[in-house]
Amino acid sequence: MFSFDNSYARLPDTFFSRMDVSGPNSPTLIKFNETLALELGLNVGNSTDQDLAALFSGSVKPEGADPLAMAYAGHQFGNFVPQLGDGRAVLLGEVIDRSDQRRDIQLKGAGETFYSRGGDGRAALGPVLREYCVSEAMYALGIPSTRALAAVLTGEPVYREQTLPGAVVTRVASSHIRVGTFQFFAARQDADALRQLSDYVIQRHYPEVADTPQPYLNLLKAIIDRQAYLVARWMQVGFIHGVMNTDNMSVAGETIDFGPCAFMDQYDPTTVYSAIDSGGRYAYQNQPGIAQWNLARLAEALLPILADDIDEAVALANPVVVGFAPAYQAYWLDGFRQKLGLMTERDDDRSLIEQGLQAMFDDQADFTLSFRALSAGSSAFAAFTSERPALTEWAALYQARLALEPEIDLVRREKMESVNPVYIPRNHRIEQAIQAALGGDLSLFHKLVDVLAHPYEAQTEYADYQAPPRTDERVLQTFCGT
Incomplete structure (x- = not known):
């Protein structure tokens, strides 16, 4: 099936x-991502669901696999841990996909590893379903992300605050190398390993810098x-990662490690979902500032190979790290201009966007629905804001700005609808799917995955999936699942 390299x-x-991966005796397939399998060039042939369940639970080692758990360190909530590593994930190997891109194939939740630190290395069903839903939704939204190839029930319990069904998700990534991977070797003062790692990352992800004077x-x-772009995209869809530790920041610029993540409903910039935060x-x-803080830790890790003299190395690295802020701001502004249908640039656009966000906050408006209503034209937005006085007032400023745009209304609306989603993985919908699955009903999960595969298209039969939660449906806390 896999052609590993x-x-x-x-x-x-x-x-x-x-x-040595040791999978469960009686796994059951929950979901297999056939579209992604085709992208990867996988030959599933006449494989049955039982065959796929055995493969993607770790019960069967595929030919050519070389299973390993990756070593890394990391700052967790600001505190440095010199050795973390894949505590519940196993990298089976790498494939070259149909676009000639190298992709990791990793089992998450397959059991104890060298880095489990006393944990069982297993995953519960809920976090597996959350990762599948959110990672595939991120991909459909056009945001760089790891992908989900398969989800499998192990048929074995895992023990957290309560006994839960065990599951495994197969994750696909450009790589699983993190800021924390560099920190692992920096903490050991292993400059040779830092060079090897850097050379590998350059070859795999950034070949354009290989022959530059200061690679x-x-x-x-x-x-x-890449991180500036990624975090700006998160902000433009209301995504909250929830655990932006340095070991959860991919150097490939992909969203990785969907633990206590969630999408914001009502706009509030102070929103937190993670129960441990x-x-x-x-x-x-705080996500942009934390991203820059994490990247400063990456710069610190690289200092020994930037220059022989530490002061010179710091002088080289500092302006690069400082450069995150203007890069992020440019990506943020460009993205929000697109969300507002502004194809030209004016100096006061930032102020207009910020005033619009403040109006959403003042009116307690839903972030996603506000932008989608804006995409539907002035009359639809007027109906949306009829009982939202702050947004009504802001709309007059917005209409004055639109009058300076050359685009005709229909063309602008089409462009706006391509960047303002109808559907996001709303937290209450994910929780409903998880609770149903814990009761043996996976239909809500499958339905949710189908809806989220086309986030920019209004799907009449799934209209209720647009709506934010009722008061009694709100899910205010999410959990890592470890």
Whole structure:
């Protein structure tokens, strides 16, 4: 099925620990992503659901796989842990997809690894379904993200605050290398390993910097630019990652590790969902600043290979890290201009956008529905804001700005509808699907995945999936599941 070419496994043994995967005896397939399988060039042939369940639970080791758990460190809520690593994930190997891109195939929840730190290495059904839904929704929204290839019930319990069904999700990524991977070797003062890792990341993700005069400094610049773009895209759809530790930041610029993540309903920049983020460190409004903080930690890790003299290395790295803010602001502004249908640029656009967001906050308006109503034209937005005085007042400023645009209304609306989704993975819908699945009914999960596959298209039969939660449906806390 897989044509593996396992480049990471050819790095020195200090980068990982090899694993013997031992899967469950009676796994059951929940979902197989056939579209993604085609992209990856997988040949499933005449495989039955039982065959796929065995493969994607770890019960069967595919030919050519070289299972390993990756080593990394990380700052968790600001506190540095020198060794973390894949505690419940196993990298089976890498494939070259139909677009000639290298992709990791990883089992998450397949059991204990060298880095489990006393944990069981298993995953519960709820977090697996959440990751499948949200990662595939992010992809459909056009936001760089890991993907979900399969979800499997293990048929075995996992023990958290209560006994829960076990499950495994198969994750696909451009790679699983993190800021924390660099920190792992920096903490050990292993400059040779830092160079090897940097050279590998350059070859795999940023070949354009390989032949530049300062490839490691330019690698840092390239990673920072991708992260600036990624976080700006999160902000434009109201996504809250929930646990932006340095070990959860991919150097490939993809959204990774969907633990206590959620999408905002009512607009409030202080929104936090994660049950473990009691101080609001990773609140919606804090995500850009945290991203820059994490990237400063990456720069610190790279200092030994940026220059022989530490002061010179710091002098090189500082302006690159400082450059995150203007890069992020440019991506943020460009994205929100598109959401408002502004195809030209004017100096007061930022103020107009910020005033609109403040009006949403004042009116306690839903973030996603507000922008989608805006996409439907002035009369539809007027109906949406009829009982929202702050947005009504802002709409007059917006209409005055639109009068300066050359686009005709129909063309602008089409463009706006392509960036303002109808459907997001609303937290209450995910929770409803999880609770039904815990009771043995997976139909809500399958329905939700189908709806989220086309987020920009109004689907008449799924109109109720647009709506924010009623007061009694609100889910205010999410959990990692570890």
